[in-house]
């Protein structure tokens with residue numbers, strides 16, 4: 193069919209949701225490492241979360257990404273597939289026998305990345321704000337967390353920062369995702385073609401490995417801007433005000449050295465393999 197059928201939307205949601213539940217604890221640790229300096233590393237962060245916030249602490253800020261993963265994943269794959277159709281006049285089925293050029297795949301991936309980043313921005317902002325709350329969820333008395341949940345977070349941002357407040361960090365997110373989703377799809381297609389005879393469909397094992405490696409490659413290249421994006425999203429809460437992406441980059445390097453750009457790269461990669469292996473497997477499975 194020439195457009196995104198409904199079942200692909202469902203596939204986008206199911207595969208994204210499965211991957212996300214699996215990956216969310218890793219993501220929470222990453223967000224903490226990137227925007228707070230009080231943790232000595234992955235293990236220390238995990239232990240502190242478990243001790244102070246129980247197991248639930250790892251799943252803060254997950255409800256919104258679960259809801260949004262459907263929209264974000266199917267916009268990403270839908271735009272990617274339709275741009276490739278426009279560039280090469282081939283549908284997904286025809287692409288096995290008439291493989292698009294890596295240039296076309298990169299362009300389609302970048303355009304998909306650009307569009308999905310503006311769908312993702314508000315959901316990602318709420319996720320990061322909730323993940324960075326270190327007060328225990330069940331704490332009574334004084335130490336009440338700033339946001340009681342995702343919807344309270346949205347209304348609080350709207351009140352304090354207006355509608356454009358929900359797009360805080362969206363420019364950095366777009367810069368992070370546009371090139372790296374081009375890399376994501378090129379890596380996936382290149383690895384599939386390495387291990388699949390010409391004209392045939394890749395095996396499930398090939399799809400899993402290619403999808404996982406695509407996830408790692410894109411997250412490694414996305415990590416520097418991922419750190420900046422996270423700080424831009426937390427901006428204004430503790431008084432620090434960045435005057436744009438460059439200012440945030442310069443002051444972060446000045447205060448914490450160039451290593452700040454690689455905060456969370458290990459955990460991003462550990463999380464990215466299973467999440468994206470599942471995402472691509474279900475995507476291919478449903479297309480067949």
Ligand SMILES: C[N+](C)(C)CCCC[C@H](N)C(=O)O
Nearest residue numbers: 369372373410411414464467
């Ligand atoms: C573009 N960037 C590398 C940031 C993400 C690429 C993979 C996105 C996937 N839904 C995941 O959660 O891993």
